[in-house]
Amino acid sequence: MRFKSLSELKRPELREISLATLPQSITMAHYAREKAFRINQLVLTVYEKSLEWYGFTLGTTGKPDLITDIGLPRNDLNLQDYTTLGSERIAEFQETLPEDTIINGWIHSHGALMYRHFSNTDEKNHLVVLDFVAASLRRPVAKREIAIKDLVFLQEDQFVEEDLAAGSVCLITDVPITAATIMETIYGSFCYAIVIGDEGWHEQQIHYRENGVLSGHTTLSSRKAEIILVDTGKVFTRLDISALRDEVEEKIQPNTNPPVEMMERM
Numbered sequence: 001m002r003f004k005s006l007s008e009l010k011r012p013e014l015r016e017i018s019l020a021t022l023p024q025s026i027t028m029a030h031y032a033r034e035k036a037f038r039i040n041q042l043v044l045t046v047y048e049k050s051l052e053w054y055g056f057t058l059g060t061t062g063k064p065d066l067i068t069d070i071g072l073p074r075n076d077l078n079l080q081d082y083t084t085l086g087s088e089r090i091a092e093f094q095e096t097l098p099e100d101t102i103i104n105g106w107i108h109s110h111g112a113l114m115y116r117h118f119s120n121t122d123e124k125n126h127l128v129v130l131d132f133v134a135a136s137l138r139r140p141v142a143k144r145e146i147a148i149k150d151l152v153f154l155q156e157d158q159f160v161e162e163d164l165a166a167g168s169v170c171l172i173t174d175v176p177i178t179a180a181t182i183m184e185t186i187y188g189s190f191c192y193a194i195v196i197g198d199e200g201w202h203e204q205q206i207h208y209r210e211n212g213v214l215s216g217h218t219t220l221s222s223r224k225a226e227i228i229l230v231d232t233g234k235v236f237t238r239l240d241i242s243a244l245r246d247e248v249e250e251k252i253q254p255n256t257n258p259p260v261e262m263m264e265r266m
């Protein structure tokens, strides 16, 4: 038999059913958005200059997709360290959170810089955060068929050890069978990434990881995402501002020894 073209040699479609979807846009409480820009304002008030800072976007175990708050960890004096946002740092911060609060992403400010995009360093940080939050945000997103070449069927108590040498996968069943479809659960997780600036601009992405439980096949992807603001009833009060000012003073410090390469550390 001759094929007209290679496209005719397509493998049969593998079965897949969708179980859940990962967020395609970022839902954020008005409160959280206001808090992020308030931090920028407070940095200007407290230090009389713009500083870059980073924090975490927070959700709850009940509503992990919604950003309800912004968590401010102690920002490093040394921005060289800050660029390599490590999982230990994130874990340290996670431990300070109430039990029902989870990290669902990270946010940082480019301050007054005209660089209004994620940098290469930011791209590395996305993956560190995704890796850390994946476990708490993971959900079964699909059941997908695994194509197994040379699947061998054996019946319990009816084979000898040498029979196990054949094929790529052996399926041992209690009754004789001749065909089987094996479908694995695909777990998906995500993390939000938001970058903001003093002038009120913001850009954001969602990073995804999908992992097949049996095949171990992992895919990473990302997309630009819109922010959908929602009203959670929580408003920013004068008391909140005063508490946040204290936090800014305590956790964000001017970098006294800035590296030469500005772009590198964003």
Ligand SMILES: [Zn+2]
Residues within 6 Å of the ligand: 108, 110, 117, 118, 119, 122, 195, 265, 266
């Ligand atoms: Zn950046």
